Amino acid sequence: MILLDIFTFLGRLHPLIIHLPIGFLLLAIIFDGISYHKKYGYLIRAVPFTLLIGFASAAAACVLGFMLSFTGDYDDQILNNHKFSGISLTLTAGILYVMTTTAFRKIISMPRALFSGLSIATLFLLGYTGHQGASLTHGNNYISLETLMRQERAKPTQVEEAMIFEDVVHPVLEQRCAQCHQAGKKKGRLSMESMATMLKGGKHGPAVVPGNLTESELFQRIALDPSHEDFMPADGKTPLTKTETELIRWWIEKAMAVEGKKISELKDYQAIRLLAASSLGLGGKPHAALGSLTGQKINENIPDTLEMTLVENLRKKGLVVRLMSQKPAMLDVTLPPGSGKTMDDIVNELKPVSRNIIWLNLSGNGFTENDLGILKLMSNMEKLRLEKNPISDGISNHLVGLNYLEAVNLNETKITTACVSRLRQNPAIKRIYTWKSRVDNLNNLLD
Amino acid sequence: MSHHHDPEFRLNRPEFNELHKKLDRRNFLLKSTLGLGALATGSLLFGKSFSGNKGVSLAQTSSQAEQDILRALPHFAPKAKRIVYLFMSGGPSQFETFDYKPELLRLAGQNLPDSVRKGQRLTGMSASQSILPMAPSIYKFNQCGKSQTWVSELLPHTAKVVDDLCIIKSLYTEAINHDPAITFFQTGNQLPGRPSIGSWISYGLGSDNVNLPTFIVLVSKNAPRDQPLYARLWGNGFLPSKHQGVQFRSGKDPVLFLNNPEGYDGANRKEMLEYLTKLNQLQNDTYNDPEIESRIAQYEMAYRMQTSVPGVVDVSDEPDEVFDLYGPGSRDAGTYAANCILARRLLEKDVKFVQLYHQGWDQHGGLPKGIARQCQDTDQATAALITDLKRRGLLEDTLVVWGGEFGRTVYSQGKLTADDYGRDHHPRCFTMWIAGAGIKSGFSFGETDDFSYNIAKDPVHVHDFQATLLHLMGVDHEQLVYKFQGRRFRLTDVLGKVVNEILV
Numbered sequence: 001m002i003l004l005d006i007f008t009f010l011g012r013l014h015p016l017i018i019h020l021p022i023g024f025l026l027l028a029i030i031f032d033g034i035s036y037h038k039k040y041g042y043l044i045r046a047v048p049f050t051l052l053i054g055f056a057s058a059a060a061a062c063v064l065g066f067m068l069s070f071t072g073d074y075d076d077q078i079l080n081n082h083k084f085s086g087i088s089l090t091l092t093a094g095i096l097y098v099m100t101t102t103a104f105r106k107i108i109s110m111p112r113a114l115f116s117g118l119s120i121a122t123l124f125l126l127g128y129t130g131h132q133g134a135s136l137t138h139g140n141n142y143i144s145l146e147t148l149m150r151q152e153r154a155k156p157t158q159v160e161e162a163m164i165f166e167d168v169v170h171p172v173l174e175q176r177c178a179q180c181h182q183a184g185k186k187k188g189r190l191s192m193e194s195m196a197t198m199l200k201g202g203k204h205g206p207a208v209v210p211g212n213l214t215e216s217e218l219f220q221r222i223a224l225d226p227s228h229e230d231f232m233p234a235d236g237k238t239p240l241t242k243t244e245t246e247l248i249r250w251w252i253e254k255a256m257a258v259e260g261k262k263i264s265e266l267k268d269y270q271a272i273r274l275l276a277a278s279s280l281g282l283g284g285k286p287h288a289a290l291g292s293l294t295g296q297k298i299n300e301n302i303p304d305t306l307e308m309t310l311v312e313n314l315r316k317k318g319l320v321v322r323l324m325s326q327k328p329a330m331l332d333v334t335l336p337p338g339s340g341k342t343m344d345d346i347v348n349e350l351k352p353v354s355r356n357i358i359w360l361n362l363s364g365n366g367f368t369e370n371d372l373g374i375l376k377l378m379s380n381m382e383k384l385r386l387e388k389n390p391i392s393d394g395i396s397n398h399l400v401g402l403n404y405l406e407a408v409n410l411n412e413t414k415i416t417t418a419c420v421s422r423l424r425q426n427p428a429i430k431r432i433y434t435w436k437s438r439v440d441n442l443n444n445l446l447d
Numbered sequence: 448m449s450h451h452h453d454p455e456f457r458l459n460r461p462e463f464n465e466l467h468k469k470l471d472r473r474n475f476l477l478k479s480t481l482g483l484g485a486l487a488t489g490s491l492l493f494g495k496s497f498s499g500n501k502g503v504s505l506a507q508t509s510s511q512a513e514q515d516i517l518r519a520l521p522h523f524a525p526k527a528k529r530i531v532y533l534f535m536s537g538g539p540s541q542f543e544t545f546d547y548k549p550e551l552l553r554l555a556g557q558n559l560p561d562s563v564r565k566g567q568r569l570t571g572m573s574a575s576q577s578i579l580p581m582a583p584s585i586y587k588f589n590q591c592g593k594s595q596t597w598v599s600e601l602l603p604h605t606a607k608v609v610d611d612l613c614i615i616k617s618l619y620t621e622a623i624n625h626d627p628a629i630t631f632f633q634t635g636n637q638l639p640g641r642p643s644i645g646s647w648i649s650y651g652l653g654s655d656n657v658n659l660p661t662f663i664v665l666v667s668k669n670a671p672r673d674q675p676l677y678a679r680l681w682g683n684g685f686l687p688s689k690h691q692g693v694q695f696r697s698g699k700d701p702v703l704f705l706n707n708p709e710g711y712d713g714a715n716r717k718e719m720l721e722y723l724t725k726l727n728q729l730q731n732d733t734y735n736d737p738e739i740e741s742r743i744a745q746y747e748m749a750y751r752m753q754t755s756v757p758g759v760v761d762v763s764d765e766p767d768e769v770f771d772l773y774g775p776g777s778r779d780a781g782t783y784a785a786n787c788i789l790a791r792r793l794l795e796k797d798v799k800f801v802q803l804y805h806q807g808w809d810q811h812g813g814l815p816k817g818i819a820r821q822c823q824d825t826d827q828a829t830a831a832l833i834t835d836l837k838r839r840g841l842l843e844d845t846l847v848v849w850g851g852e853f854g855r856t857v858y859s860q861g862k863l864t865a866d867d868y869g870r871d872h873h874p875r876c877f878t879m880w881i882a883g884a885g886i887k888s889g890f891s892f893g894e895t896d897d898f899s900y901n902i903a904k905d906p907v908h909v910h911d912f913q914a915t916l917l918h919l920m921g922v923d924h925e926q927l928v929y930k931f932q933g934r935r936f937r938l939t940d941v942l943g944k945v946v947n948e949i950l951v
Binding site: 225227298320322323324325326330332334358359383385387407409411431433435 | 519521523524525528655656797838839840843844921925941
């Protein structure tokens, strides 16, 4: 429906255009008032014109506002108040203008003070109309005594002390959803004002069903693909972050959408602790927190960032460097087999990134364990390939202290069973490859 | 040869000037509309007059967007850095391989109940049959490995490595005929024209070995050519053409048109290519067409491959023990077994995506004999590939995928006799397996009903499978997009969910 789209488009201009009549009418009233002062007496002559354009822009804003009133699910009461006060204001502005014309003055002569009094009365009408409009757009309590008097909930300093709904979930909903879903503007007849209104839900049923994600319209909508028609927040408003979505998921599914409970009172709250902490700004890296929830373990010791020049330096030396993850900065480094490089050639480039190296492949480069002391520094390394190097049992000294090392490839080296037993003292190591080495059995997969 | 190229270019010659001035219809429209728009925006933003200020051309802005997409990769830490995809073309029957249905023995010969078929449209090949007699597998199944997984007696070698596999019994697809189904599997769309999985991976993750293509394809020569394969299955679609799969063949010319022509010693090849690159660069400066960059890259790649390919395809340095492991046929270049060895060699060189195709799994009739032959040709080498990769430690970061484009029907196409039957195409459920990096091993996922006709538990759509594959490589399938014809395309179109349950 093209016509409807134009209506929507023009309607949305209302909140923009509306500021013109506010400005013009205010200016006319100021001109009128200040012209009592001798110095600015000449401004009285500007009043009629200012009123005229004030009237014209108010009329335009009325028309646009009328179009806008079709598109949103606004509170009827406030909408009607706003509509009638807006129209009255426009008419008043028109009448005031007519009063300033010479034709009118010829018929009725009016004391100047009366005109000014009427102007000031108009000011109140303007204020009232504006307030109603703001309530429609931003919510009933947007500008109210209540807001002024309201006590902010004290920000929790401990994750355990934070209330799951009041401190963690509800602020997210208020920030992301309440612009359209609140008492003053219940789009889809849904308000996120309180737990009760969410359980009641909107025109598609309850927003939240404790323990049931598929029935919880709220979660279903935010979890959709952002391009989906039903995705929320709609109209290209900022979607919830992954952390926020996961928090809500956990709250509905695992915490049965409780309110008034501290996080530490919940069952299995450890699963959500990191995520809540990062959302409350109480430390914890968001990606590590997300990982803890989705079962991906992310090692927090890996530095978050890395100078790209360091990577370039490695590449200049002929190493193949793959970025495994941006944040934390994880590297997969390979020295191509038969590169002809000695450790002295590359050790200075490897050192600065040693804590970022997660996978390392030095196979087939003629290294002995004496060349490889640098491995000790690679404290976050998970997979190490050293096959086809003349390495002996001493290599185990470099590797027993690596707490994240999961797999070591020592195929076609000179290591013996002694090396394997030594490596087994490192509980992190799950798989040791010893094919074609001097170890008796074919391989030592510990799994 | 004389260095007649000096001085390098005489740029003021009329031909070059013509080239620089040339403005075809498409470029004219582009520059006069979008270009002006960009100019206008530019002058708005920077308050400069647009005289003398060159506007941002569309090519630049779109390549900027592309750069942003690529720079975000990987989206998370990958588990795998290479994939070998053993594509069993034709649609291997799940009944004679991995999906054990003992209940069918009792129901043999009975008509397929309507309650199971639920009015599904059959292919024209079996729709006119008066009866759809249910056919149990004539091959026996055994419980194998620590995981006690049921595997058909046709796959004795695969049975030995079953504890390394993750068998998914609940794949389903949308296409019911070969070409659309293979195209769907490889490109995410039933109609030709989209990039293949390997091309997407090459585009997204680039190369780990500059001397070899990122995406290499090997087609078995010892398979019945019952259904054709087309090069577009490993095509780059709308991605830059340097991402297309390169087919390696057996014989004198492993890669077509790579060898120097007879009688040419190749001594000045490098000089010739450098000159050609400069010429192409000149053209590129004018048009900024990504295909020119691709062409430059391909010439350079081909030059490097002239050295690297003979080394990698020459298997004479493999010990006998390796050929014995991969079984008969492995010494005969171009067979499935030989291709498995070659695949392992390519993976060792960090080639990112190796795809094998083995045709001949389309048994509409004479299935017992046909599938026995297919299994015999592939079983040992497939299992050997797993064993070989595992002992070399390569299964740590390599994914092995085995599967076809769809499954086969529970009922016999044609007459069901005591020792013969056929099976028609069946998209609603079929079996694949994945093994290696980041995948649960000795694990089965998904279940079908007693007829292996419908999925009973945990369905996995082709797009889910593709999303999972990309996930393991560190790619979020929703983020790897390419803008073409005004919209952004993904391998998984607008669908696909990562199957987290099979991930470690």
